[in-house]
Amino acid sequence: MQAIKQTHVRYLILLMLFLVTTINYADRATIAIAGSSLQKSLGIDAVTLGYIFSAFGWAYVLGQIPGGWLLDRFGSKKVYALSIFTWSLFTALQGYVGELGVSTAVVALFMLRFLVGLAEAPSFPGNARIVAAWFPTAERGTASAIFNSAQYFATVLFAPLMGWIVFVFGWQHVFLVMGGLGVLFSLIWLKIIHSPRQHPMINEAEFVHIAENGGMVDMDQGKAAGGGPKWDYVRQLLTNRMMLGVYLGQYCINGITYFFLTWFPVYLVQERGMTILKAGFIASLPAICGFVGGVLGGIISDYLLRRGHSLTFARKAPIIGGLLLSTTIVACNYVDIEWMVVGFMALAFFGKGVGALGWAVVSDTSPKQIAGLSGGLFNMFGNIASITTPIVIGYIISATGSFKWALVFVGANALVAVISYVVIVGEIKRVELREPPAGPRHDTEPRLTQAHS
Numbered sequence: 001m002q003a004i005k006q007t008h009v010r011y012l013i014l015l016m017l018f019l020v021t022t023i024n025y026a027d028r029a030t031i032a033i034a035g036s037s038l039q040k041s042l043g044i045d046a047v048t049l050g051y052i053f054s055a056f057g058w059a060y061v062l063g064q065i066p067g068g069w070l071l072d073r074f075g076s077k078k079v080y081a082l083s084i085f086t087w088s089l090f091t092a093l094q095g096y097v098g099e100l101g102v103s104t105a106v107v108a109l110f111m112l113r114f115l116v117g118l119a120e121a122p123s124f125p126g127n128a129r130i131v132a133a134w135f136p137t138a139e140r141g142t143a144s145a146i147f148n149s150a151q152y153f154a155t156v157l158f159a160p161l162m163g164w165i166v167f168v169f170g171w172q173h174v175f176l177v178m179g180g181l182g183v184l185f186s187l188i189w190l191k192i193i194h195s196p197r198q199h200p201m202i203n204e205a206e207f208v209h210i211a212e213n214g215g216m217v218d219m220d221q222g223k224a225a226g227g228g229p230k231w232d233y234v235r236q237l238l239t240n241r242m243m244l245g246v247y248l249g250q251y252c253i254n255g256i257t258y259f260f261l262t263w264f265p266v267y268l269v270q271e272r273g274m275t276i277l278k279a280g281f282i283a284s285l286p287a288i289c290g291f292v293g294g295v296l297g298g299i300i301s302d303y304l305l306r307r308g309h310s311l312t313f314a315r316k317a318p319i320i321g322g323l324l325l326s327t328t329i330v331a332c333n334y335v336d337i338e339w340m341v342v343g344f345m346a347l348a349f350f351g352k353g354v355g356a357l358g359w360a361v362v363s364d365t366s367p368k369q370i371a372g373l374s375g376g377l378f379n380m381f382g383n384i385a386s387i388t389t390p391i392v393i394g395y396i397i398s399a400t401g402s403f404k405w406a407l408v409f410v411g412a413n414a415l416v417a418v419i420s421y422v423v424i425v426g427e428i429k430r431v432e433l434r435e436p437p438a439g440p441r442h443d444t445e446p447r448l449t450q451a452h453s
Contacts, residue, residue, distance in 0.1 A: 006205040009196075010134045010143075016192055017127050017147040020084060023185055024123050025154035026162070027091045027178050028056060031113060033162040034171035041098060041171065042105050052106070055113035056120075057386040063121025064383070065234070068376020071122055071129055072369070075220040077193045080126040085186035087119035092179025095172040124359065125375030129219065132363040132371055134196055136213030138305045141315065144360035145298025149353065151257075152291035156284055195220045216368055233370045236433055237377055242365065243431065245424030249319070250358045250382035252417035256326055258389040259410045260286055260349060263403075271403045272341060282342055286349035293353025297322055301357055312428040315361055318354050319421050325351025326414035333404045352414070358382065367433045374431075 031038075031053065039049055070079045094112045097105040127147045135143045162174045196202060196210055196217040211217045237243050268282060297318040304314035329348035332341050358378065366374035393406045 004203065004205045006209055007201060007203045009199055009202040009206060010139075010210065012192065012201070013130060013134050014143050014146060016189065017130060017143075018150045018153075020080075020185065020189065021123070021127065021147050021150035022154045022157065023084075023178070023182050024087075024120060025151045026158035027087060027116065027182060028120070029154065029159065030091060030094070030162065030174050030178050031056075033159060034166055034174050037166050037171040038109075042102055044102070044106060048106060052109050052113055054387065055110045056117035057383065059114040059117030060121055061380050061383050061387065063118045064125070064376035064380035065373065066376075067121035068125045068370070068373035068379075071126055071372025071376075075195070076126050076129045076133070076372075077190070077195070077220070079122050080130075080193070081186050081189050083119055083122045083126070084182055084189055087116050088179045088182025088186065090115045090119060090179075091182060092176055095175035095179070098172055121376070121379075122372070124379050125372045128359050128362045128366065128375040128378075129371045130193070131359070132216045132366065133219045134210060134215060135363075136210055136215050137311065137364065138213065138302055140214075140363050141301035141305070141357060141360040142295075142298035144363055145294050145296075145301075145357065148356055148359050149291045149294035152287045152294060152353070155287040156291065159284065216371070219368060219371060230370060230373070233367070233433055234373065234377065237367075237370075237374060237431065240431055242425050242428065243374075243378075245420045245426070246358065246361055246365070247378060247381035248424065249417040249420040250378060251385050252413040252420070253323070253352065253356055253358060254382045254385035255389045255413035256329075256348070256352045256410055258386050259393065259406075260290075262390040263393050263397075263406065264345070267403050267406075272338065285342060286346050289346040289350040290353040293322065293350035294356055295353075297354035297357055298360065300354070301360065311364060312426075315357055315364065315428050316421055316425070319357050320355070320418050322351045322353065322355025323414045323418045323421075326355065327411045329407055329414075330411040332407055348410075348414075355414075355417070361428060364428055365431055367431045369433055 038044075044052075067079075067083075090112050094109060097108045097112070100108055128144070131140055131143045131147070158178075162178070165174050165177060194200070196207055196215065207217065264286070300318045301314050304317060305311065309317075326348045328344050328351070331344045335341055335344065359375075362375050362378050393409065396406045396409060397403060
C-alpha cells in the first residue's frame with residue numbers, strides 16, 4: 001500500500017511569518033527613514049526626535065506580557081491579525097501629523113509611535129507560538145531563524161524603497177504606503193493562518209508528522225475562559241535558571257542588534273569620515289551578512305539535531321560559536337583600512353546572525369499553557385536593550401570622545417551572552433509548570449519534557 005504524500009502547509013505558514021516580520025520591521029524603520037525630512041518639515045530638534053524614536057521601544061517592552069497573555073487567551077490567529085491591522089493603521093496615521101501645529105504634531109507623533117510599539121508587542125511571541133504549533137522539533141531552528149532573519153531582509157529591501165518614496169513624494173507618503181500594505185496583509189493573514197488541526201489545506205500525513213515529532217498542534221484548541229495573566233506561572237519562569245540564562249543571553253544579543261540599528265551609521269561618518277550616502281550603503285552590508293548568518297544558524301542547529309545530537313548541543317553550538325565570532329567587532333579599534341573595518345563589522349553581524357537562535361529556544365522550552373506569555377517575557381527582557389544600549393553608548397562616546405570603548409561594550413555583550421549559555425542555561429528542555437491547586441483540568445495533561453534527546 002502506497003503511503004499518502006505529505007502536504008507542506010507549514011512552509012506556507014512560515015512564508016507568512018517571514019512576510020509579516022518583514023513588514024513589522026519596515027514599519028519600525030519608517031520614522032528613521034523619514035526622520036531627517038520630518039525634522040526639517042516640523043522644525044524639531046535632535047533631542048525631540050530622539051524622544052520620538054524612543055516611544056516605540058518603551059511601549060513595545062511594556063506590551064510584551066499583556067500581548068503574550070492575549071495570544072494564550074484568544075489564540076495566535078485572531079490576536080496577531082488584530083495586531084497587524086492596528087499597528088498598520090497607527091503607521092498610516094503618522095502621515096497626517098504634518099497637518100497639525102508643531103507642538104501638537106510632536107505629541108501626536110510620539111503617541112502614534114507609542115501605539116505602534118504597543119500594537120506590535122504580540123508579533124514575535126506570536127511567531128514563536130505558531131512555529132511551536134506547526135513545526136517538529138528538528139525543523140524549528142530553521143523555521144525560527146527564517147522568521148527572525150526577516151529583520152535584516154526588511155532593511156535590505158525596504159530602506160532603499162522608503163528612501164526613494166521620501167525623495168520623490170515626501171515623508172508623509174512613507175507612512176501611508178507602509179500602513180496601507182499592512183492593513184491589506186492583515187486580511188490575507190486571516191485567510192491563510194489556522195491552527196494545524198483546523199487548516200483546510202493540510203492532510204493527515206503532514207498533521208501526524210508534525211504531531212508525532214514535537215509540534216504542539218493543539219496549543220490553540222479549547223482556550224480556557226480564565227482571567228488575566230497567570231502570575232504564578234510567570235513567577236515559575238522567573239525562578240527557572242534555564243529561562244533566566246536565556247533571557248540574559250537575549251538581552252545581550254539585542255544589545256549588538258541595537259548598536260547596528262542606531263549608532264553604526266554615526267560611527268561610519270564621525271569616526272571613519274565617510275559621507276552619509278556612503279555610510280547608508282555600507283550600513284546595509286552587515287544586514288545582508290546578518291540575514292545569511294541568521295538562516296545558516298538555524299540550518300546548522302537542525303542539522304545537528306538530525307545527526308543525533310541532543311537538543312541542548314544542537315541549539316547551543318551555533319549560539320556560542322556565532323557570538324564568539326561577534327566579538328571580532330573590537331578588532332575595528334586596531335585597523336585603519338576602510339575595507340577591513342567594514343569586513344570586521346560584517347563578520348561580527350554574521351556571527352550575531354548565526355547565534356540569534358533565541359526564538360528557537362523559546363519554541364523548544366515554553367510551557368504549553370502559556371507559550372505566548374513565555375515568548376512575551378523573553379521578548380520583554382531582550383528588548384530592554386532597545387532602550388539601554390543607545391543610551392549607554394551615547395554616554396560612553398560623550399565621556400571618551402571616541403567609539404573605541406563603545407565597540408568594547410558591544411563585544412562584551414556578545415561575551416556575556418556566551419557565558420550565560422555556557423554557565424547558566426544548562427540543559428535545554430520544555431519547562432513543566434506546577435499547576436495551582438484549582439487549576440483547570442485540561443492544562444494538566446502530561447507533556448514530554450524534551451522533544452528530542
